[in-house]
Amino acid sequence: MTASSRGSKAAASLIRSSRHPRVCSDCIKSISQTASLARSRPYSAAAAALKTDTRTITQPEIKQAPPVSSTSSEYITQAGVILSRPPILTRPQTAFEKAFFFYQKRLNERLALPFTRYFYFKKDTPADIDWKLKAKDRGGVAAKEIGDYQAYGAESWNDELLVGDKKSDPRSVREALLKDSEMRTIEGQKPSEVVEGIKVEKPLARVTEADRARDVKRLDRALDRTLYLAVKKEDGKWGFPAGSLVGRENLHQAAERVLVQTAGMNMNTWIVGHAPISHFIAHPWFDKDDSSKVKAPGQKTFFMKGRIMAGQADLKGNALGVKDFRWLTKQELAKVFHSNYYAQVKNALQDN
Template identity: 45%
Template sequence: MASSLRGGQAVSALLKAQSTAVCTQCAQARTVPFLRAATLPLQRRTYSAEATAAAATPSSQNASSASASTPRPVATPPDYRIRAGLLLSRPPLLTNEPTPFEAAFYLYQKRLNERLTGGFRRNVYFKPDTMLALDWRLQMRHRKGTPARDIGHYHGGKGAAGFGGATAWDDEFLVGDPEAEQLTNPDQLRERIISDADLRVSEDGETLAEADRVRVERPQPRRTAADEANDTQRLDRKLDRTLYLVVQAADGTWSFPAADVRTDENLHETAARALESTAGVNMNTWMVGRVPVAHVVREVTPTKEEAFTSEKTFLLKGRIMAGQADLKDNTLGAKAFQWLTKEELAAQLPKYYFAGVKNAMPAR
């Protein structure tokens, strides 16, 4: 009996030892990979020349292991400088003048619309023998029976007596017709429309002389004083075109405001800093996006301080809403500034520079 008990205890002790060994192996199998992963060195990418040199020089602790392993290629610093700038623009404030074809087409469409629409019933809009009714009668007499104010003397399919006639299809002008040139001239067309608002009849129903008519206020001309003086530093010039801000460097070359990109800056941050450092803070501007719209590469001569052989300038787009550039306290050495159109930039900027930015600017 005692021997059987001792045998059973031995068997149970053997089974317990085997299970403990299996559990220990499982625990080691689970913990060893984790410990190995935790002890691996943290891999970091190097972005500067100092960090690249430090990574290329092994420390005293792992010098032996680094010599035993396969050597890695050392990343050399770039031989170019990265810059960022802003292509700041003022959008057009007026629509562009119509081309001769557009003016002739619009005149034809207005005459065609006059013929297809119903006649104007003055009794619906004017009471008889009132000031407005008398004024309308004078206008119709001046237009020779044509209600529309900007299509000239025209029968419109009604004929001379209003019942049709030989000139019913009188919608088109021949090339070189002096009346067509007068009706399609933008300045004369604008004055003809505005003059219709002048009051020709007094409150007593009397026809006023030409000098006594009550005039309405005329709009400002399309050409401003800045256009007449060709002042390229003013924003109220070329109102139907897009203007771009360019600055002149100390060496006399013209370019968009730009600066070197710092290690702690993004491109749009450098572009905003370049504009503020060059043209001051008295402008309300808006950065259209954070993606460059143009790219310019310029070759430079290496110096003892810098071994760069070229510089790459990335230009972002911006808009000016109000204000004006001021170079009084600029820190980038700008001597002058101008607001120029695309054609004027082609003559002012270096050829390589304009070739890199011309596709980022619209035609007008």
């Protein structure tokens, strides 16, 4: 007799002898059947004893699912583009910056070794003659834009400008450099016979024709500021280009499509990154009589950052019904945008 059959018989005898058994009648019957099987099939008794109960557990039936609150029908997800033209020029210097940079130039003259003319110019050459003429105009100073300051003279300690002195102004510095860049030669042995060379072309002014004409549709204006593309939509409100997502588009793909449908193909642009830099939420309008009924859905617009490298916006035949466009600075956007719209996007805009 195997160990399993002996154990089954012992368990059955204990159950029968117990005055108050704690096992139900079905379990007693199952153990008795297992013991009888062990006598006839001792090798399969162990496997039969390990079988689990195969009775199915019925789940409670839910006749009606509880309502799930969803706001998907109340809002429309949109992708927008904050397209910007970065500054082309550095911003104008403050009075402190002008004085500081000019002081650094004079300090450099005090710390540097004296200029050795014959190391750079061979004696009695046209370049040497030109150097003598220009150094004489500067009072013998090697530097071209620091005035008549002698770094190794008795007044070398006096290297700061007085109040109101224009030598630190960038325009004065530019004029001094342009004057020094003109090549001059001498005909014959007389220093008075000076032949003026070709005039050097001056750099363009910081203020362009578009600035003077106040043309807000041109990109060659406010060269030291960041310009943003603002469009006038069908409802007459100004904002950034935006449109609803189509199909399985992500924000990056939708932003590229919206920009083309709004401003045309005549622009070389770049959508920076795949994450939005700002968002705007317009809440839905509900029916006055039934507050649960949406009269006009709201909008959740996520703006992607974009850069324009070349080209210009062209609204001819645009698919989003845009009526007008402007290239505006941050301060100018505050004047044309709705206060609520501007308050939600202003932190994503550059002050410069």
